[in-house]
Amino acid sequence: METLPYEPRHAGTGPAGRLVAGRYRLGALLGRGGMGSVWLADDELLGRPVALKRADEPGRTLDEARAAASVVHRGTVRILDLVRDGGEPWIVMEALSGRTLADVLREDGPLAVERVRRVGLSLLDALEAVHRAGIVHRDVKPGNVQLCAEGRVVLIDFGIACSWAYGPRPPAEGFEGSPAYVSPEQLRGAPPEPASDLFTLGATLYAAVEGRSPFDRGDLFATMLAVTEATPAPFRLAGPLRPVIEGLLAADPARRCTLGQAREALVAADVTAVRRPMPETCARRMIKA
Known part of the structure; x- marks a missing residue:
């Protein structure tokens, strides 16, 4: 991602307001890179901010989520879940400041x-x-x-x-x-x-x-x-x-x-x-x- 991934900068860009997997309400588009896009979102079940990524190549989403989730370290982004919405996979990640x-x-x-x-x-x-x-x-x-x-x-x-x-x-x-x-x-x-x-x-x-x-x-x-x-x-x-x-x-x-x-x-x-x-x-x- 070449733009700020987890802090609102592009409010109103993208499908803001969409509810993903019946739980995650999309907000601002935070970053768009060669492999996908990331949005800030509200986890309406737990009441916390998260980041959701939709890959441009859905077939690779599971590989990406597995790779990132297999590393448990404060220096790597934390994967919270992998959900599907209308057959489309989304990676749920921690929301990062900065x-x-x-x-x-x-x-x-x-x-x-x-x-x-x-x-x-x-x-x-x-x-x-x-x-x-x-x-x-x-x-x-x-x-x-x-x-x-x-x-x-x-x-x-x-x-x-x-x-x-x-x-x-x-x-x-x-x-x-x-x-x-x-x-x-x-x-x-x-x-x-x-x-x-x-x-x-x-x-x-x-x-x-x-x-x-x-x-x-x-x-x-x-x-x-x-x-x-x-x-x-x-x-x-x-x-x-x-x-x-x-x-x-x-x-x-x-x-x-x-x-x-x-x-x-x-x-x-x-x-x-x-x-x-x-x-x-x-x-x-x-x-x-």
Whole structure:
């Protein structure tokens, strides 16, 4: 989702007032992405706000709901139910406060280095839980990172996630995901793997601290070429975060920073604490890349 997913911004857009599954009253349209649309809604049975997602490809809704529901972690969106209304499946999710990272960057500009460091650590924790559940998210990007008002950082939208618990998903006929936030191996058609999420995390952290995508060249072909060659735009603002971001953006997954190495490097980049050198393993991977 590229727009704010769980906070009213587009009141009056979409089927506002519709009652879904005899229980959920739709309100504002909160976000529309390549895989579906999300509305704010009132759970009239329990008297609470929720978010409802209707997928553009209903046949994939169960896979998405299962993938997201299998991860129990405060850093991932919580799935409450999967309901049908007139044969149409809807995913019921928790309603989140705040804005997406994409919205924050568009409206306020790049984040401070220390905040990006903390966001990175939160996303690493979330991805660790995702990968432990046998899932590759495949779509880590600013539009899928929710910065909640209470400080919680949440990874959302499992629309193209790959869950090996239910068998590998057959390859899509067309490209899935955002070209500026995809790993080189995914562009080459390789099977999804956890290292791919780490590359897209690196691209997301670059965008958070620099205020722009590292690979977006304004042209689809040029953007995909930049991703394939893993040649990010020049760093200007990253400061102590540059080594770990470069380590995550290694073109070869075998030379890319692992989740543990990235976490250690982000901890070492704490400018408020006694400075420690970046882990040698991560630095070596970055140099070899």
